[in-house]
Amino acid sequence: MKRSIATWMHKRPQVRLAALLAAPTLWLVVAYLGALGALLVTAFFTIDSFTGNVIAKFNLGNFHDMLTDPAYRNVVLRTLGIAISVTLICAIFAIPMAFFMAKIAKPKNQKILVALVLTPLWASYLVKIYAWRTMLEPRTGVMDWILGPIGIHSPGFGGPAIIIGLSYLWLPYMILPIYAGLERLPNSLLDASGDLGARNFYTFRRVILPLIFPSLVAGSMFTFSLTLGDYITAQIIGGKLQMLGNVVYQNFSINLPFAATIATIPVAIMAIYLWLVRRTGALASL
Amino acid sequence: MSLMGIGLAFIYVPLSVVVINSFNSSRTFSWPPSRFTTEWWGKAISNTGVRKALSWSLAAGLSATFIALLLGTSLAFAVSRYNFFGKDIISLLVVLPISLPGVVTGIALSNAFNQQIGLSTGLLTIVIGHATFCIVVVYNNALARLRRMGTSLQEASMDLGANGITTFRLITLPNLASALFAGGLLAFGLSFDEIVVTTFTAGPGIQTLPIWIYNNLFRPSQAPIVNVVAATLVVVSVIPIYLSQRLSQDSTSGGRF
Incomplete structure (x- = not known):
């Protein structure tokens, strides 16, 4: 019996494929994509201001409110500014670190360094932000204790704290793709550039940077997308500052359709970003 | 060299502070710690809220990992061994x-559960949420291994007269096992400390460990115990990555990319 099932299956690759695909497709397409689709539709609904129930009637009111209210425009611009700063800081830290890991460290140490950079990627997100709360606590925090003597003080809780915290969170996401890109880059290219008289910085700007550009883009997709939706960092170390995620979170329980409308912004920004990146052709060479 | 050192210090100082602080004898936050104690660890272990949260986290993590293993592995088989319509789309969708x-x-997900299906939030909805984002790590680990394995071993087994089921049991599965174990560990780690999706899918009755921390973060009286739980989460997340690194040499990122 068992044998005959095995034989029957073996002769029918289509059936095997269908059996393999059924559950994951059902889950990802119907459950996940379906939920995202339903959220998008909800963005066009309103709520009954009396009962708080969602009224399924198509209208553009939420989008109109979102685009015309200067308060929301400020939140969008502020969040974008934070996302850009975080991405730049991550890149500034990540490029030299990845370069050291891929090209300067001995092969034996390379693996250890990768593991060292990788491990905190899996450490609890909440704990990392909590850690920065103890780091940045004004006067009694760890940062004032370490850097106070050389005249650097904690910026306190607010915009700069959010930028530090988020850069910390997403740094490994930036290091790893750049490391992978640099690892693929042959050393002979760097030697050739040097032999032809280029100084280190010139080699970096004209040889390395163009070749690792796709990796930078891959890393920035994470740093950008994750920053646009974050609300917990702002709640814990942001003081009174609000990001897009906070607006979504606050509206979630009182006005779900409006929360859905706001949630389309990070998705839309990411879609535009992906489209721009596609046009530069960086994705094709990833 | 020095930049690497600064970078690693930037990565590790905050995490070490959390671990050291869990032994800080001071009830309110004070740095540097004047004395060290294990008192808070004892208190945290006997704290009923923490214990309950731990059991919810374990239940959610184990169930989500189980589902992710099933779905991620079958998807990896389909993508690595067959060509089909929509293959690119499904490999994008999983990430x-x-x-x-x-x-x-x-x-x-919350909107779908509450408004569309009418499913009340609880452990089941947490598990569905977690499994959705855990599939990718199992999938990536399994896919990398399947690609490296190739099909020649299976073909040899079938040529020698084993049927599909026997081949899977004796050849494919043992070769795949360590990648699946690594993927499963990472999926569990991902689920164990997730907070955002959990916040929206948990409903009012259930606290996982991260949610417990979050709810007690701004209560000064709970600060020492929060430190202990936070330190535990750091240590627990380091173990899976260490083990999975040793188990699967397929990728540097452990399948997160």
Whole structure:
């Protein structure tokens, strides 16, 4: 019996494929994509201001409110500014670190360094932000204790704290793709550039940077997308500052359709970003 | 060299502070710690709220990992061994839950549960949410291994007269096992400390460990115990990555990319 099932299956690759695909497709397409689709539709609904129930009637009111209210425009611009700063800081830290890991460290140490950079990627997100709360606590925090003597003080809780915290969170996401890109880059290219008289910085700007550009883009997709939706960092170390995620979170329980409308912004920004990146052709060479 | 050192210090100082602080004898936050104690560890272990949260986290993590293993592995088989319509789309779709902001996934699922299906939030909805973003790590680990394995071993087994089921049991599965174990560990680690999607899918009755921390973060009286739980989460997340690194040499990122 068992044998005959095995034989029957073996002769029918289509059936095997269908059996393999059924559950994951059902889950990802119907459950996940379906939920995202339903959220998008909800963005066009309103709520009954009396009962708080969602009224399924198509209208553009939420989008109109979102685009015309200067308060929301400020939140969008502020969040974008934070996302850009975080991405730049991550890149500034990540490029030299990845370069050291891929090209300067001995092969034996390379693996250890990768593991060292990788491990905190899996450490609890909440704990990392909590850690920065103890780091940045004004006067009694760890940062004032370490850097106070050389005249650097904690910026306190607010915009700069959010930028530090988020850069910390997403740094490994930036290091790893750049490391992978640099690892693929042959050393002979760097030697050739040097032999032809280029100084280190010139080699970096004209040889390395163009070749690792796709990796930078891959890393920035994470740093950008994750920053646009974050609300917990702002709640814990942001003081009174609000990001897009906070607006979504606050509206979630009182006005779900409006929360859905706001949630389309990070998705839309990411879609535009992906489209721009596609046009530069960086994705094709990833 | 020095930049690497500064970078690593930037990565590790905050995490070490959390671990050291869990032994800080001071009841309120004070740095540097004047004396060290293990008192808070004892108190945290006997704290009923923490214990309950731990059991919810374990239940959610184990169930989500189980589902992710089933779905991720079958998807990896389909993508590595067959050609089909929509293959590119499905391999993009599997990454989407961890590349979109958690708040989007969270409210989308919550909206679907509450408004569309009428499923009340609880452990089941947490598990569905977690499994959705855990599939990708199992999938990536399994896919990398399947690609490296090739099909020649299976073909040899079938040529020698084994049927599909026997080949799977004696050849494919043992070769795949360590990649699946690594993927499963990472999926569990991902689920164990997730907070955003959990916040939206948990409903009022259930606290996982991260949610417990979050709810007690601004209560000064609970600060020492929060430190202990936070330190535990750091240590627990380091073990899976260490083990999975040793088990699977397929990728540097452990399948998160």
